Amino acid sequence: MPAASALFEPYTLRSVTVPNRVWMAPMCQYSAEVFGPNAGVAHDWHFAHYAARAAGGTGLILVEATAVSPEGRISPADLGIWNDTQVEALRRITTFLEGQGTVPGIQIAHAGRKASTDRPWLGGAPLAPDSEEGWQPVGPSAVAWDERHTVPTELTIDHIREIVGQFADAARRALDAGFKVVEIHGAHGYLIGQFLSPHSNKRTDEYGGSFENRTRFALEVTDAVRAVWPEELPLFFRISATDWLEEGGWSADETVRLAALLKEHGVDLLDVSTGGNASGVRIPTGPGYQVPFAERVHNESPLAVAAVGLITEPAQAEKILANGEADAILLGRELLRNPSWARQAARELGGDVHVPDQYHRSV
Numbered sequence: 001m002p003a004a005s006a007l008f009e010p011y012t013l014r015s016v017t018v019p020n021r022v023w024m025a026p027m028c029q030y031s032a033e034v035f036g037p038n039a040g041v042a043h044d045w046h047f048a049h050y051a052a053r054a055a056g057g058t059g060l061i062l063v064e065a066t067a068v069s070p071e072g073r074i075s076p077a078d079l080g081i082w083n084d085t086q087v088e089a090l091r092r093i094t095t096f097l098e099g100q101g102t103v104p105g106i107q108i109a110h111a112g113r114k115a116s117t118d119r120p121w122l123g124g125a126p127l128a129p130d131s132e133e134g135w136q137p138v139g140p141s142a143v144a145w146d147e148r149h150t151v152p153t154e155l156t157i158d159h160i161r162e163i164v165g166q167f168a169d170a171a172r173r174a175l176d177a178g179f180k181v182v183e184i185h186g187a188h189g190y191l192i193g194q195f196l197s198p199h200s201n202k203r204t205d206e207y208g209g210s211f212e213n214r215t216r217f218a219l220e221v222t223d224a225v226r227a228v229w230p231e232e233l234p235l236f237f238r239i240s241a242t243d244w245l246e247e248g249g250w251s252a253d254e255t256v257r258l259a260a261l262l263k264e265h266g267v268d269l270l271d272v273s274t275g276g277n278a279s280g281v282r283i284p285t286g287p288g289y290q291v292p293f294a295e296r297v298h299n300e301s302p303l304a305v306a307a308v309g310l311i312t313e314p315a316q317a318e319k320i321l322a323n324g325e326a327d328a329i330l331l332g333r334e335l336l337r338n339p340s341w342a343r344q345a346a347r348e349l350g351g352d353v354h355v356p357d358q359y360h361r362s363v
């Protein structure tokens with residue numbers, strides 16, 4: 001019998017069945033230690049943060065952008081996945097999530113030219129390469145994000161290959177840590193997005209210029225990750241479907257074109273966000289403002305799709321799924337406000353959701 005609510009219908013990708021379509025979007029906590037043996041290591045804050053959303057009935061949790069190398073961190077306090085201490089700490093989280101029936105996923109990332117910035121609540125200013133916590137960022141081209149940011153060092157071909165390898169190592173470690181989903185961070189103007197967009201990619205070699213060249217790095221990373229990520233486990237890719245530039249930026253048409261290629265290269269689901277690669281651009285935000293991009297990819301490409309961005313109400317989320325605009329809903333800030341959003345939505349819409357035994361008297 002079909003579930004009463006589309007939001008609470010299970011969803012299967014490869015061998016993984018997610019119990020519902022209420023998923024947590026990756027959200028950096030900028031809270032790891034910066035120096036010493038615990039640099040980039042998840043601790044009590046991260047555990048409590050993810051554990052609460054799992055106990056709240058969230059079907060799948062994407063752990064925040066986790067850097068594949070120290071130079072790939074956004075802030076010095078980002079989580080990392082370049083060593084075994086980091087893996088051990090993440091395993092504690094995946095074990096708890098699985099115990100609650102939540103599918104554990106992780107976003108692996110390299111910040112490129114947007115690396116070396118302070119925590120947002122301290123202003124998010126760029127940290128100078130010679131400051132105590134800062135470092136020299138890299139990018140496809142020596143073009144800074146804005147006038148305040150350090151001009152990145154243009155990546156050599158050897159360095160590009162090294163980073164592709166770091167993504168593969170990160171995926172291998174993610175598997176070791178117990179994750180069932182890996183998401184490659186290709187969005188928000190971080191390194192992969194910087195290569196995709198002609199706004200940030202001014203290269204004249206095989207990584208710049210044509211669509212084929214600008215997408216080369218994204219597809220090489222995808223291939224390297226897919227080669228080590230088990231066949232039976234799903235691979236996600238997050239994209240910014242548009243730079244929101246009139247011209248000279250990455251476009252929704254190119255997103256649809258890339259989606260078909262990503263499918264051929266072993267990606268299962270596109271997580272459709274927008275923006276973040278061009279400073280000073282006005283984004284017309286509002287409830288569900290990115291859903292039309294998800295819907296387009298859903299209609300015009302073979303990939304499964306998750307919608308994200310100002311989706312806050314159960315009825316709103318339900319309608320997106322019922323209209324066939326996306327296969328799953330990713331919630332960001334609303335899950336920060338309410339860790340038990342899934343449970344509340346199930347009550348409102350009528351649907352089965354995990355409730356921990358300890359909370360049974362609250363049903």
Ligand SMILES: Cc1cc2nc3c(=O)[nH]c(=O)nc-3n(C[C@H](O)[C@H](O)[C@H](O)COP(=O)(O)O)c2cc1C
Nearest residue numbers: 025026027028064065308309310311331332333334
């Ligand atoms: C505190 C915070 C941290 C974020 N960190 C990440 C991140 O690590 N990776 C990412 O792709 N998006 C990140 N985002 C964007 C969210 O995943 C999401 O796409 C965005 O907040 C829009 O969804 P919402 O309106 O439901 O919050 C972050 C957003 C917030 C509020």
